[in-house]
Amino acid sequence: MKTGNFYGIGLGPGDPELLTLKALRTIQRADCIFIPRSDTKEDSLALEIVTGYIQGKTVREQIYPMTKDKSVLNAAWVRAAKEIHTEVAAGHEVVYLTLGDPMTFSTYIYLLRHLGELLPSDTIHTIPGITSYNAAASAANYPLLTGDEKMAVIPVPANTENLRPILEMFDTVVMMKVAKKLDEIIQLLEEMNLLENALFASYIGQKNAYLTADILPLKGTGKGYMSVLIVRRGRKEDSLQK
Ligand SMILES: C[S@@+](CC[C@H](N)C(=O)[O-])C[C@H]1O[C@@H](n2cnc3c(N)ncnc32)[C@H](O)[C@@H]1O
Structure with a gap:
């Protein structure tokens, strides 16, 4: 047969x-x-x-x-x-x-x-299927990469301080498996003056999808489940291209 x-x-x-x-x-x-x-x-x-x-x-x-x-x-x-x-x-x-x-x-x-x-x-x-972060970036018209930029796609590490060198080294960092670490990441982004560069997206493509670039108010909301956080250093230049 x-x-x-x-x-x-x-x-x-x-x-x-x-x-x-x-x-x-x-x-x-x-x-x-x-x-x-x-x-x-x-x-x-x-x-x-x-x-x-x-x-x-x-x-x-x-x-x-x-x-x-x-x-x-x-x-x-x-x-x-x-x-x-x-x-x-x-x-x-x-x-x-x-x-x-x-x-x-x-x-x-x-x-x-x-x-x-x-x-x-x-x-x-x-x-292949469309990843959560690709869908999130498109939904927000948030570019991921241009020219010779480099991107890291990572699960959020247990120690969020380990994100610091990654955020310094790559033009764009896609953080997956955010869950309970959301508040700690927001704290770190604040310290690194990167809050305005970030995009948060949860339950993308689903009924309860939530997408925002206003990151600070997410602190303490427990909204980290089924979410990705994308941080792009060149975000401010993207916004200028109106
Ligand atoms: C086990 S991974 C699966 C990734 C999946 N294979 C993909 O291509 O996106 C689970 C993580 O993907 C992210 N994720 C999956 N679906 C998502 C969605 N609809 N919205 C936002 N993030 C999602 C979250 O970071 C979640 O913790």
Whole structure:
């Protein structure tokens, strides 16, 4: 029997209009759709994004534990990879949906490692998605890079003082996984006189999306969850180009 194919698909940050045509067409052609969901969440945003396009298709949720225990996580990825392998080996076109871009800070990468041991490489395909920070920058008409500028994309470090040299070295710094560190970052930006250069964006592409360049009032609001902070040193020159 002919082997099927596996497609890891990036859905973008939440707005179904930010799906690529390639993602959409691949989802519409699929025999079986795998959707990851954490064991602490009732709803799957990935499912919501594609809900208009998957009527009549087999949808299988894979539950992933919200834990940092590597052996528990590894067992979940091995299980997920085996389930996917069974479908592909049966000749099916299988898709696996991920938020944002699959290759950017995504647990999809761990799944991919396990799938690589089970499936021939020419049956494994990844379709890129728009990252949260790309969507945020465009939504705010906030340039990321021009000319020979350099950009760093980083998860916020446990010690936010470690951000200082990164903010000094790069023209643009995209901070992801902001969460509880928002107040400390604001403090640092204030000290470095960079508050006016920043863009804050949370839940981009979703119903409760929030975008602001007025950073100081965010202090103490606890709004850091599902957010990115972008700081661009040349921001003031961008603003002059009216
Ligand atoms: C595990 S990473 C996933 C990144 C994702 N693969 C991407 O391409 O954007 C999770 C982090 O991405 C950022 N993020 C994901 N979705 C977001 C959204 N809709 N709005 C703002 N930030 C988001 C937040 O910093 C969050 O802590």
